[in-house]
Amino acid sequence: MVPLSTTMSMPKIVLVNPEIPPNTGNIARTCAATTTELHLVEPLGFELSDRYLKRAGLDYWPHVNLHLHPGLESFCQYQRSMGGRLIGFTTKSTHSYIEIDYKEDDWLLFGSESQGLPKTLLDTCEHTAKITMIHSSVRSLNLSVSAAIGLFEALRQLGHLASLPSQ
Numbered sequence: 271m272v273p274l275s276t277t278m279s280m281p282k283i284v285l286v287n288p289e290i291p292p293n294t295g296n297i298a299r300t301c302a303a304t305t306t307e308l309h310l311v312e313p314l315g316f317e318l319s320d321r322y323l324k325r326a327g328l329d330y331w332p333h334v335n336l337h338l339h340p341g342l343e344s345f346c347q348y349q350r351s352m353g354g355r356l357i358g359f360t361t362k363s364t365h366s367y368i369e370i371d372y373k374e375d376d377w378l379l380f381g382s383e384s385q386g387l388p389k390t391l392l393d394t395c396e397h398t399a400k401i402t403m404i405h406s407s408v409r410s411l412n413l414s415v416s417a418a419i420g421l422f423e424a425l426r427q428l429g430h431l432a433s434l435p436s437q
Contacts, residue, residue: 279374281424282307282354283417286342286391287382289315296414302330304430306421309337311345315382342391349377355396358387359420361410363398370399372424380420383413 283306288294294310301308318338339345349356354375359367379395381387392398401416403409410416425431 280304280306280430281372281374281376281378281421281428282309283421284309284311284345284377284379285413285417286311286345286379286387287313287315287385288380288413289383290413291316293383293413297417298334298336299330300414300418300421301335302333304421304425305335307335307337309339309345309377311339311342313341342388346391346394356391356394357420358392358395358398359400359416360386360392360398361400362386362392363400365397365399366402367399367420367423370397370423372427374428376424378417378420378424380413380417 283297283301285294285297285308288310294314294316298308300306337348339348352375354377355373356377356379357370357372358379358381360381379387379391381391399420401411401419403411411419422431
């Protein structure tokens, strides 16, 4: 069977300077399950050989379409050459992630666990989105949970969830 990502355009997940290996490993597993490209922008807070990263991704790493960018400028040049909109997920947004009309070639950007996305990058995003917290004292969700929520909303809107093959 041909993976969906080779037959149709799909949103992409971009992690800018992720710091915690298990979060990145969990996101990689989500990307493997949905055939979503995963872009990591260095510097990373860990080595790609980190045992916690590998453990979180389990044996799914061979199924991850992983792209490693040596820095933010390198990623931005690559993204511009490929086209598509940048959608920055941030607690600072005034728009809910469910208000965005996602497109096939969107890039869903998530920042580091401690700092979020840099303001300079947020300023280049066509849209920003937040995941609203019901309890006001909770600032945000775990990075891997946030990435999964954003990705699955985009896939739902684009009709990709109904087209996933059954096991």
